[in-house]
Amino acid sequence: MTAPLADLRLHHTAIDAIRVEIDGEIDLSNADQLRERITAGVDGARRVVLDCTDVRYMDSTGVRLIHDLANNLTTNGFELVVTAPAASPAGLILAIAPPSGVAVELS
Amino acid sequence: MIGADRSEPEAWPDLSGYTESAEDLYENAPCGYVTNEASGHIGRVNRRFVDLVGYRATELVGRRRFSELLTKPGRVFYETHLRPLLDNVGAFTEMALDLVAADGTRRPVLVNAATHVDDLGRSIYRFVIVDARERRAYEQELLAERRSAERLAELSATILQADSSAALANAVAELGPAVFAARFAAVLFSDGGELRDPAASEMVGDAEIASALAGRGEVLDAYRFGRASFDVASCEVESCIEGEARQTVWAVPLREARTIIGVLVAGYDGERAAPARAPRLMEFVALQLAVAAHRLTLQAQQRAISLQLQQALLPRTINSIPSVDVAAGYRPATASVEVGGDWHDTYVFDDGRVGWVIGDVVGHGIEAAAVMGSLRSAFGALAPLASGPADALDKLHDFAHTSGCDFSTACCAMLDPVTGELRYAYAGHPPILLLGADGTTTFLDGAAAPLYGPRHRPRTDRSVTLAAGDAVLLYTDGLVEQGRRCISDGLTRLARCADQLRQLSADRFTHQLLETLAAEGPFGDDVALLCCRLVAHERLCIGRPAEPTALRDIRQALRWWCRHRSISDADQQTLQLLVGELATNSIEHGHRATDAAGEIMVELTLTNDDTVHARVEDNGRWHDAPTTGRRGWGLRLLRHMGHDVRIDRTAIGTRVSFTVPVRRVPPR
Numbered sequence: 001m002t003a004p005l006a007d008l009r010l011h012h013t014a015i016d017a018i019r020v021e022i023d024g025e026i027d028l029s030n031a032d033q034l035r036e037r038i039t040a041g042v043d044g045a046r047r048v049v050l051d052c053t054d055v056r057y058m059d060s061t062g063v064r065l066i067h068d069l070a071n072n073l074t075t076n077g078f079e080l081v082v083t084a085p086a087a088s089p090a091g092l093i094l095a096i097a098p099p100s101g102v103a104v105e106l107s
Numbered sequence: 108m109i110g111a112d113r114s115e116p117e118a119w120p121d122l123s124g125y126t127e128s129a130e131d132l133y134e135n136a137p138c139g140y141v142t143n144e145a146s147g148h149i150g151r152v153n154r155r156f157v158d159l160v161g162y163r164a165t166e167l168v169g170r171r172r173f174s175e176l177l178t179k180p181g182r183v184f185y186e187t188h189l190r191p192l193l194d195n196v197g198a199f200t201e202m203a204l205d206l207v208a209a210d211g212t213r214r215p216v217l218v219n220a221a222t223h224v225d226d227l228g229r230s231i232y233r234f235v236i237v238d239a240r241e242r243r244a245y246e247q248e249l250l251a252e253r254r255s256a257e258r259l260a261e262l263s264a265t266i267l268q269a270d271s272s273a274a275l276a277n278a279v280a281e282l283g284p285a286v287f288a289a290r291f292a293a294v295l296f297s298d299g300g301e302l303r304d305p306a307a308s309e310m311v312g313d314a315e316i317a318s319a320l321a322g323r324g325e326v327l328d329a330y331r332f333g334r335a336s337f338d339v340a341s342c343e344v345e346s347c348i349e350g351e352a353r354q355t356v357w358a359v360p361l362r363e364a365r366t367i368i369g370v371l372v373a374g375y376d377g378e379r380a381a382p383a384r385a386p387r388l389m390e391f392v393a394l395q396l397a398v399a400a401h402r403l404t405l406q407a408q409q410r411a412i413s414l415q416l417q418q419a420l421l422p423r424t425i426n427s428i429p430s431v432d433v434a435a436g437y438r439p440a441t442a443s444v445e446v447g448g449d450w451h452d453t454y455v456f457d458d459g460r461v462g463w464v465i466g467d468v469v470g471h472g473i474e475a476a477a478v479m480g481s482l483r484s485a486f487g488a489l490a491p492l493a494s495g496p497a498d499a500l501d502k503l504h505d506f507a508h509t510s511g512c513d514f515s516t517a518c519c520a521m522l523d524p525v526t527g528e529l530r531y532a533y534a535g536h537p538p539i540l541l542l543g544a545d546g547t548t549t550f551l552d553g554a555a556a557p558l559y560g561p562r563h564r565p566r567t568d569r570s571v572t573l574a575a576g577d578a579v580l581l582y583t584d585g586l587v588e589q590g591r592r593c594i595s596d597g598l599t600r601l602a603r604c605a606d607q608l609r610q611l612s613a614d615r616f617t618h619q620l621l622e623t624l625a626a627e628g629p630f631g632d633d634v635a636l637l638c639c640r641l642v643a644h645e646r647l648c649i650g651r652p653a654e655p656t657a658l659r660d661i662r663q664a665l666r667w668w669c670r671h672r673s674i675s676d677a678d679q680q681t682l683q684l685l686v687g688e689l690a691t692n693s694i695e696h697g698h699r700a701t702d703a704a705g706e707i708m709v710e711l712t713l714t715n716d717d718t719v720h721a722r723v724e725d726n727g728r729w730h731d732a733p734t735t736g737r738r739g740w741g742l743r744l745l746r747h748m749g750h751d752v753r754i755d756r757t758a759i760g761t762r763v764s765f766t767v768p769v770r771r772v773p774p775r
Contacts, residue, residue, distance in 0.1 A: 027694060059684055059688050060688060060740040060744065063740065064740075087677070089680050089684070096745060097740045
């Protein structure tokens with residue numbers, strides 16, 4: 001069995017705020033699973049920061065993941081912020097095809 | 108003697124009727140008499156002595172001392188040893204001395220002497236001289252025989268150990284003259300009917316004579332009809348023997364069963380005849396030479412059979428793929444008679460990987476070649492079933508143990524040409540040499556037990572990622588144990604030589620490496636080697652089943668391909684993104700529609716104007732509208748970042764092509 005494409009790191013930054021760091025690659029083979037893991041991981045938080053600094057590959061599948069995630073969270077009144085360096089693989093795609101309804105902060 | 112009274116004077120026969128005078132008896136005795144007076148000079152000599160030394164009596168008596176007739180060393184010996192004996196003991200006997208005759212020649216003699224004290228108390232020395240020419244000649248003959256016997260023993264030993272006909276010829280040329288008391292000696296071997304001196308090309312002097320003789324009728328006759336003696340005086344040989352008008356040559360044939368395989372010749376100066384024992388000695392030596400030549404022939408035949416068997420068992424073809432350049436080399440031991448059990452093989456597995464194995468069966472000859480053959484066959488069957496090199500060697504180990512194949516070593520490596528991952532494992536074998544395209548040389552470590560006895564624990568794979576242009580060298584220990592060097596010296600030397608040849612293609616590299624190392628000294632053992640290089644292709648072509656997991660493989664191949672073409676990270680990201688989008692479309696949409704087991708193909712070509720031409724192709728049919736949903740984003744991205752975008756949809760699939768200009772960053 002090959003190693004998972006991406007790992008998640010969860011940091012509670014405040015009592016109801018979580019930073020989720022994605023480390024690895026996001027593609028069609030792991031997007032659904034990632035979304036489920038993130039959704040489960042952030043349960044109970046009001047503010048979620050999705051840190052894509054360590055995403056080494058991401059295409060529109062990843063954008064859709066964020067989009068779907070935002071839909072799930074915001075319908076429950078939560079706030080989702082996505083951060084990534086502008087020159088990173090995630091920054092590249094997020095700049096061209098930003099997911100609707102999500103605050104994207106490129107550094 | 109019991110009862111005899113010694114004090115009683117001996118009875119002396121009555122000689123009154125005897126006519127021979129004492130004077131005559133003195134003068135004509137069968138030995139020389141010399142009396143040295145107390146003054147030191149000769150007082151009297153007899154005629155026999157005068158005849159022996161060739162002086163007149165008047166030249167001796169009262170004029171010379173006896174010691175003056177001796178050679179210089181003889182005189183010293185006389186003064187220091189013999190005269191003290193005469194003065195103190197009163198006599199000496201059987202002294203071998205040389206007298207110098209009037210004509211300056213030497214007369215070997217035996218001398219007895221006694222001191223006589225005269226009435227006045229003076230010492231007079233009396234010498235009896237016996238001619239010893241015959242005896243001396245006999246002694247010298249004995250010495251010569253002994254020297255000849257010693258040389259013969261030396262020659263026999265050399266013949267016994269000779270490993271080539273040239274070595275036989277050299278031994279005869281060098282030691283033969285002393286054995287046969289000849290001026291020269293040579294052995295000529297029949298070579299396709301022609302007589303030939305195998306050492307002639309390396310020698311001068313007498314070998315030239317031998318070569319000249321080889322063409323002569325008399326030697327040919329001796330060669331054909333048996334032992335012969337003849338005079339050589341023709342211009343042909345004279346040209347080689349300057350200033351020598353006449354030579355007598357003896358020739359004795361070398362017989363192997365009923366065939367004459369050569370001829371032994373010995374040459375004598377015209378005046379110096381061959382000693383009587385020479386022909387007998389020559390026949391003896393000729394017999395030894397024939398036996399040795401027979402042995403060499405048998406060894407050569409056995410070696411040829413082993414070699415033939417081994418080569419029949421070694422693969423005739425190299426299995427590889429276009430992006431991997433592989434060549435194999437083999438060289439039998441230079442000095443050894445029997446070939447070894449070195450083997451190698453190359454494979455292309457169904458999953459696209461390529462594999463290489465090299466092994467060394469301990470032992471030599473036909474048996475080792477047979478074991479090698481069975482190991483190679485077994486490995487060919489086991490390797491495709493193995494999970495990797497370590498597992499393949501483990502399986503081979505079990506086979507070798509259960510089938511009783513003796514101690515042997517092996518080394519196996521498998522390469523994924525797409526990712527560049529090289530996995531390897533050893534079984535008591537010298538380390539693989541990695542020649543990096545970046546100019547490095549590294550031995551890949553990871554020693555493990557040889558194929559001997561039961562297997563104790565599983566081997567483990569090691570791995571290293573190869574870049575385009577990297578080459579690995581698998582070899583047997585003959586390559587690094589040359590000239591009985593210690594193995595670390597051998598490895599250092601191998602790395603140095605390989606480093607200098609790294610620019611060559613695998614085939615040329617293998618050939619040149621063997622040549623270079625062979626030039627430094629003969630190979631004591633067999634050498635087999637495999638050189639495998641990952642070629643830098645400007646085109647990348649990946650075919651994968653259209654499943655989500657294929658995306659990762661495609662990215663890895665693309666990353667590797669870009670890195671080794673020095674394509675900048677930003678451009679690589681762009682290519683990854685666009686290819687990833689299109690491939691995802693193909694997987695998600697193309698095949699979800701048909702449920703067919705589809706394929707996806709990605710092809711990238713880098714052109715000279717630093718442009719990557721990309722093509723992503725599938726054999727499915729997109730089922731949703733092209734401008735909506737996530738796929739719409741993919742195509743938007745493509746139009747945004749790619750150039751020359753072209754989308755072809757046909758009944759058998761979809762092909763999207765585009766170009767991306769790239770920046771190339773020189774390697775650090």
